[in-house]
Amino acid sequence: MKLVLIEPNIQGYALMPTMSLAILKSYINEKSRHNARVIDLIFHKKNWKEYLSEQIKELKPDLIGMSVLSFNYLAALEIAKFIKEKFGTKIIFGGVHVILSPEEVIENKDVDIICTGEGEEVLKNLLDKKLNCKDVKGIWYKKEEKIIKNQKIKLIENLDSIPFPDWSDFDLKKYFLISGNNLPIMGSRGCPYQCTYCSNHALRENLIGKYVRFRSVDNIIEEIELRIKQYHNKGFKYLFFYDDTFIMYRDFVLEFCRKFKEKGFHKKIKWNVNVRANLVTDEIIKAMKDAGCYEVRMGVEAGNDYIRNEIYKRNMSEKQIFDAIKIIKKYGLQLRLQFIIGAPYENLDMMNESFEMAKKSEADYVLFPVLIPLPSTKMKELCEEEGVIERKKFKSSHEMFTNPVVRTKFVSRKEIKNFVNKIRMYQVKKYFLEGLKLRGLIFVKDSLIFFVYYKRKYDLEIDNIFRFTINKYKLEDLK
Numbered sequence: 001m002k003l004v005l006i007e008p009n010i011q012g013y014a015l016m017p018t019m020s021l022a023i024l025k026s027y028i029n030e031k032s033r034h035n036a037r038v039i040d041l042i043f044h045k046k047n048w049k050e051y052l053s054e055q056i057k058e059l060k061p062d063l064i065g066m067s068v069l070s071f072n073y074l075a076a077l078e079i080a081k082f083i084k085e086k087f088g089t090k091i092i093f094g095g096v097h098v099i100l101s102p103e104e105v106i107e108n109k110d111v112d113i114i115c116t117g118e119g120e121e122v123l124k125n126l127l128d129k130k131l132n133c134k135d136v137k138g139i140w141y142k143k144e145e146k147i148i149k150n151q152k153i154k155l156i157e158n159l160d161s162i163p164f165p166d167w168s169d170f171d172l173k174k175y176f177l178i179s180g181n182n183l184p185i186m187g188s189r190g191c192p193y194q195c196t197y198c199s200n201h202a203l204r205e206n207l208i209g210k211y212v213r214f215r216s217v218d219n220i221i222e223e224i225e226l227r228i229k230q231y232h233n234k235g236f237k238y239l240f241f242y243d244d245t246f247i248m249y250r251d252f253v254l255e256f257c258r259k260f261k262e263k264g265f266h267k268k269i270k271w272n273v274n275v276r277a278n279l280v281t282d283e284i285i286k287a288m289k290d291a292g293c294y295e296v297r298m299g300v301e302a303g304n305d306y307i308r309n310e311i312y313k314r315n316m317s318e319k320q321i322f323d324a325i326k327i328i329k330k331y332g333l334q335l336r337l338q339f340i341i342g343a344p345y346e347n348l349d350m351m352n353e354s355f356e357m358a359k360k361s362e363a364d365y366v367l368f369p370v371l372i373p374l375p376s377t378k379m380k381e382l383c384e385e386e387g388v389i390e391r392k393k394f395k396s397s398h399e400m401f402t403n404p405v406v407r408t409k410f411v412s413r414k415e416i417k418n419f420v421n422k423i424r425m426y427q428v429k430k431y432f433l434e435g436l437k438l439r440g441l442i443f444v445k446d447s448l449i450f451f452v453y454y455k456r457k458y459d460l461e462i463d464n465i466f467r468f469t470i471n472k473y474k475l476e477d478l479k
Helices: 019-031 048-059 070-086 096-100 102-106 119-128 172-179 200-206 217-234 250-262 282-290 305-311 318-330 348-361 378-385 391-397 413-439 441-457 462-468 470-478
Strands: 002-007 035-040 063-067 090-094 113-115 139-143 146-149 182-185 238-241 270-275 293-301 334-339 365-367
Touching: 002 019, 002 048, 019 035, 019 063, 019 119, 035 048, 048 070, 063 070, 063 119, 070 090, 070 096, 090 096, 090 119, 096 102, 096 113, 096 200, 102 113, 102 139, 113 119, 172 182, 172 217, 172 462, 182 217, 217 250, 250 282, 282 293, 282 318, 293 305, 293 318, 293 348, 318 334, 318 348, 334 348, 348 413, 413 441, 413 470, 441 462, 441 470, 462 470
Parallel strands: 002 035, 002 063, 063 090, 090 113, 182 238, 238 270, 270 293, 293 334, 334 365
Antiparallel strands: 113 139, 139 146
């Protein structure tokens, strides 16, 4: 049978190719007798209907699947409606949003089947049975307008059994240009922490089997070796680890760094990871730096202790955060920090504590997204209880899953907007001065090229200028 997997990003902007689809494609093609292809719509946003029609006519799929996040859910529904009206092909939705909101998703008339767990084995079993859904674990489906809820499927415990992602259907040349020559990689799945705004704690409650799993270091090294052979001469220079917390296990990190360096990979490519402040140690950061790690990303979320630990459940002190920052800077790694604005009980003074902590950190890059209450999370429940989101409105329109909160108990919509603008102006000024310091008039020239050419050609956000200028300069200087 023929399976087509669609990347439904027709509204956002490109950053990196979608790993989940690349893994599902390779799993079906290598572990079954069926054929899977990926249709990536990110570079066809303006003519996606025409492009998708051409691809479906050519590939003639028996089943079309989309991996859905809360942020692209509405776009996925729009695409599904178009496919149903024009081709009538069976459609399956999977992904985090589907797992956490199955009732809402399966009610859509254009969605025939939903996957309620990890998709690799589900898709294989479904195709093996020629789309006969009876007794296929891990799905819900419709039969004569009745919703049938099959048993859940266990998570794949041995991640080494999953084939490496197949990137052949993605335009990596364009992605390398936009992402700064990064290629994503996964070392683990799952996270053990209880952060209320994150979907991990909700997923743990919905899925069955071991939730936090790591690949073996040898398996990861084998994939990296393959990627260097495939793509190093095509622009691949940096690995972007998607793991929620790469440094969760000390022995894993040290073994990876040792074997990465023994292979000489650190002379060809650099890499970056997510870390957690309470797990950062001198030993781990030194080993990572020696093995070619150039940047770490760290979530702080709030400068105020009450918001950070009581509301977000981060369970880390300000001292732990700045101790981690001190170690990271000691070894010359670039640092990216994230804060979240808009917790239900957050006031303007608390928001400014985050702003002051960001400035004090002297991080290379700081993100300040506004809180989005994801489905089935503790944060969504709290936001509903406190009336900072409108339960009835959001349930009927799905808007809660694509838009952030607009107020807190103590901060109005206008005040949040003004605070976000203040942060943005600070960042613009900071990055402008930094760009001039790094490259002088070359920075001015590169900025003009970004606005006149790249921003228009690839429909990028203004914030992307950081990657096209300052981040590029810092990476060049690493060499």
